[in-house]
Amino acid sequence: MTPSARSPSGALRLAKALPVVLLPHCLWRLPFGVNFQMGTVDPAAPPFPWWGPAYIVGLSVLTEALALLTMGLVSSWGEVFPRWVPFLGGRRVPPLAAVIPATLGGLGLVALWDPMPLAWFGLLGFHEAAFTNGWWKLLARVCVSPVMLWGPIVLTLTYAYYKRRRPV
Numbered sequence: 001m002t003p004s005a006r007s008p009s010g011a012l013r014l015a016k017a018l019p020v021v022l023l024p025h026c027l028w029r030l031p032f033g034v035n036f037q038m039g040t041v042d043p044a045a046p047p048f049p050w051w052g053p054a055y056i057v058g059l060s061v062l063t064e065a066l067a068l069l070t071m072g073l074v075s076s077w078g079e080v081f082p083r084w085v086p087f088l089g090g091r092r093v094p095p096l097a098a099v100i101p102a103t104l105g106g107l108g109l110v111a112l113w114d115p116m117p118l119a120w121f122g123l124l125g126f127h128e129a130a131f132t133n134g135w136w137k138l139l140a141r142v143c144v145s146p147v148m149l150w151g152p153i154v155l156t157l158t159y160a161y162y163k164r165r166r167p168v
Helices: 009-034 052-073 095-113 116-120 134-165
Strands: none
Touching: 009 052, 009 134, 052 095, 052 134, 095 134, 116 134
16 A cells, blocks of 8 residues: 555545544444443344344444545555456546545445434434443443544545546
8 A cells, every 4th residue: 555656644644544543433333243232222122133243243344444445545556446457457547436436435424423413412303322321321432433533534535635636
């Protein structure tokens, strides 16, 4: 993952930090994969499915993989298709081929995660899960809150990529 010669160092640091920012959320999720509820209370919860562990682990791995994928917005491999890609190998990546999906993904992440504070305060019909005590609630918020940065970080890196790759 070599940085692009023109990538701002702040963007490179931000892209490298993203997987670490998302790690507490991924680790918080893992105990649910073995049906440990981390202090949550939901009497109406359905029984734990047999495929639950694979789903939870897969979701955490996918989250980290997508976070690592943002390195393409600051690295040379995000500017030129790898040689092994049929028909496109070695050619330049059209900037909009990266900017459009990254922008849509960043906006989707903002829509998905950034309403969390509304749930904390019970605003606009959003509700937070019930917890057995305040310590579990605090731990959940500390572990899950950093995910609210995911969308804004992707959008920031996308804008830096666009500025660097736009036609002059």
